[in-house]
Amino acid sequence: MLAASGRLDRRELTRALLADRGEMAVIAGLGAPAWDITAVGDHPLNLPLWGGMGGAAMIGLGLALAQPKRRVLVLTGDGEMLMGLGALATIAVQRPRNLAIVVQDNEHYGETGMQETATRHGVDLVAMAKGAGFPRTMLVTAPEEVPALKAAIHAGEGPVFAVAKIDAASKPLVLPPRDGAIIQARMREAILGPAAHHQL
């Protein structure tokens, strides 16, 4: 699971986190996390985002509040998370036990030319989540720590916030379905059944 840099390989980490996922719904922030969840296997309970930068964690909150018995994982990047830091406060106050946010932190804006993000310069997202009041926070840097992260995601004692330090290299593009309406509708149908398309 380690890249040559000694950091976690983002695709292998994603594969490990989504293996045996059960009924867990997954929101992926725009850019590489969306490609990652698609590369390890597209799924009706995946919502890979094409836009709305800064909103992934809040989409996860709305879903987690609506479906309190279902696990909800937000998998996003450091740049996307940094754009919506206020959500850490909002989510910590709501305390959805079924929500986990995992930031795949490569310390760069990978889609725009690998400019450095604030985490490259010491900004500590785990400390921010802790300060906001997340009851469970983790920093993951080694493969042997991944099973504990996975257990925390499924424990239902969240909200969980974790940063996984990953190798910065970009991976081959694996694009999700292009039409966001289909991506949303298929997740709604997977959660709500055929009534999803009739509910008003």
Added chain:
Amino acid sequence: MDPHAIDKAPDAAASWPDQIYDVLKRHEIRQVALVPDAGHSRLIKRCLADHGIKVITLTTEEEGIALIQGAWLGGEKAVLLMQSSGVGNCINMLSLSHIHRCPMPMLVTMRGDFGEFNSAQVPMGAATQAVLEAMGTLVRRADRPEDVAPTVEATIRMAFNTFRPTAALIGQRVIGAKTFGKD
């Protein structure tokens, strides 16, 4: 009400905030996201007192746009309450509604709109409708108390029946303009 409050709440005798609450209940709105505004203060109290409604206080309004989509994914209807200044914070996030065809109703109390005292409220208040419409939002206004509930009703119906962002602008004429005791 406190005559020195920065923001103005509707008169206690006004019934339109309670009428909005009734519309939210009729449409089975389960999540109410908001950045507080004095104009919405009574409605917010009603929502907080209702165990069938989850009130999510945001740090910034665009969080509410994303939250509405998450609620919809999970089969719950949500609305976003905000002041006109907050509309400016939502603009790019409204892309989510068009990308995914997600219903996104917004109930906006206007400032900088009718007899405003505070010049800081005017730039965004004057631009509110234009920027919402620039992002493809269906915008309807209520400038008389009796128009508020029907406008909110129409806004919620159009969002959930036609899968798009919609906004009800509640005019400052309805709420009353704050004067900082200078009137």
